[in-house]
Amino acid sequence: MLTAGLIGGVSWHSTLEYYRIINAAVARALGGVASARLVLVSLNFEDLRRASQNEASGEHARIYADAGRALQRAGADFIVICSNTGHRRAEDVERATGLPVLHIADVVGSAVQAAGHTRIALLGTAATMESSFIKARLEAQGHLDVVVPDQDVRSELDRLIKGEMSQGVFSDEARAFVLRAIDGLQREQGTQAAVLGCTELPILLDGQRSRCPMFDTLRLHAEATAERMLAGRGQTIAGAQT
Numbered sequence: 001m002l003t004a005g006l007i008g009g010v011s012w013h014s015t016l017e018y019y020r021i022i023n024a025a026v027a028r029a030l031g032g033v034a035s036a037r038l039v040l041v042s043l044n045f046e047d048l049r050r051a052s053q054n055e056a057s058g059e060h061a062r063i064y065a066d067a068g069r070a071l072q073r074a075g076a077d078f079i080v081i082c083s084n085t086g087h088r089r090a091e092d093v094e095r096a097t098g099l100p101v102l103h104i105a106d107v108v109g110s111a112v113q114a115a116g117h118t119r120i121a122l123l124g125t126a127a128t129m130e131s132s133f134i135k136a137r138l139e140a141q142g143h144l145d146v147v148v149p150d151q152d153v154r155s156e157l158d159r160l161i162k163g164e165m166s167q168g169v170f171s172d173e174a175r176a177f178v179l180r181a182i183d184g185l186q187r188e189q190g191t192q193a194a195v196l197g198c199t200e201l202p203i204l205l206d207g208q209r210s211r212c213p214m215f216d217t218l219r220l221h222a223e224a225t226a227e228r229m230l231a232g233r234g235q236t237i238a239g240a241q242t
Contacts, residue, residue, distance in 0.1 A: 001026070001037050002232030004102075004225050005076025007067045007093070009042035010083040011166040014199035018082045018222045025226035036229060039074040041067040045166060064089035065096035072097045077232065080225050084197045084217055085125045088133040105134045107224040108195055108217050109141030115213070117192040119145040121185040123178065124197030126158035134197055147189045153181050165200035175204055186212040 004022070008015030019038070026036040043063060051060040064086065068079055079094075079101045081087055090101045112120055120138070128134050129148040138146050148154065160174045178201065182194045193213040196202050202216040 002077040002229045003037040003039060003075050004229050005068070005071030005074065005079045005099070006038060006040045006082055007043065007064065007071070007079065007086065008040055008082040010045050010048060010086055011168075011200060012042060012045075013165075013168050013203060014218055015040075015042060015082045017199070017203065017218055018080070018225075021219055021222035022226050022229075025223055026229065029226070029230055036226065039071055039076050041070050043067060049162075061089055061092045065092050068093035068097040068099070072099055078102055078228060080221070082221075083199055084128050084134055088127065088131060090133070102221070102225060102228055103137065104217055104221045105137035106141070107220050108197075108215055109138045109144065111215060111220050112138070112144060112193060112195065113142040115193065117213070118143070119147065119190055119192050120215075121182060121189070121191040121194040121212070122146050122148050122197045123157060123181060123194060123201060125161050126154055128197050129154050129157075138195070146195075147185060147191050149181050149185060153184075157181065161198050161200055165198075165204060170200075170204045175208065178204060179208065179210055182210050182212050182214070 006018060008018065022038065023036045027034050048060060048063060051063060071079055076099060079097065079099050081090060081101060084104055087104055090103055094101050122129055122135060135146050138144050149157065156177065160177065164171060164174055185191045191212065193215060195215045196205065196217055199218040202218045205214065
């Protein structure tokens with residue numbers, strides 16, 4: 001089994017889910033008392049928040065690069081960034097460590113393509129919705145057409161994620177707002193599915209239904225992590241030999 005290095009803590013609520021899902025997948029595959037070989041650097045979200053206010057300083061990138069090097073020293077074979085927004089530092093981590101990052105957009109894009117969707121909504125933090133590090137990578141997978149909400153919705157969604165969900169507050173009001181945004185994009189922009197491009201959003205919408213199919217980036221990424229770990233010994237997620 002390969003060792004996965006996790007960069008988490010952004011927020012720790014979703015990092016808990018990564019740990020649970022990865023271990024559950026490995027246990028299903030290997031049986032008995034098997035669990036995943038993981039090393040974790042849990043970042044202080046407050047440090048990242050402050051660093052992101054001055055991108056020119058390079059502090060934000062340094063925090064991620066240092067985390068990657070710590071995982072490398074701890075024996076990680078590959079790196080998993082447990083955050084959609086954190087993937088803006090994926091290339092920085094790869095350069096700092098020489099280790100591959102299992103990119104969340106590649107995993108999700110493959111799932112969307114396999115489901116036959118071509119026009120999808122992307123919801124997440126303002127950085128995720130407005131920058132290219134997720135959107136462009138999704139669009140490169142099977143020529144997907146990625147749509148984001150309008151400015152007002154993006155601003156409110158960003159506020160809810162950073163001001164509530166990152167602190168473990170998953171309110172009915174936030175839940176209703178996100179579901180309305182998904183339905184609105186389907187109705188007005190013709191989106192066929194919604195990518196929950198923040199790892200707090202699947203927690204918020206756990207058990208919820210929408211007329212629009214939703215892709216849980218957290219679960220997809222965590223399960224792909226387990227698959228990569230098991231592939232190191234020629235095993236699959238179901239425990240069969242490849």
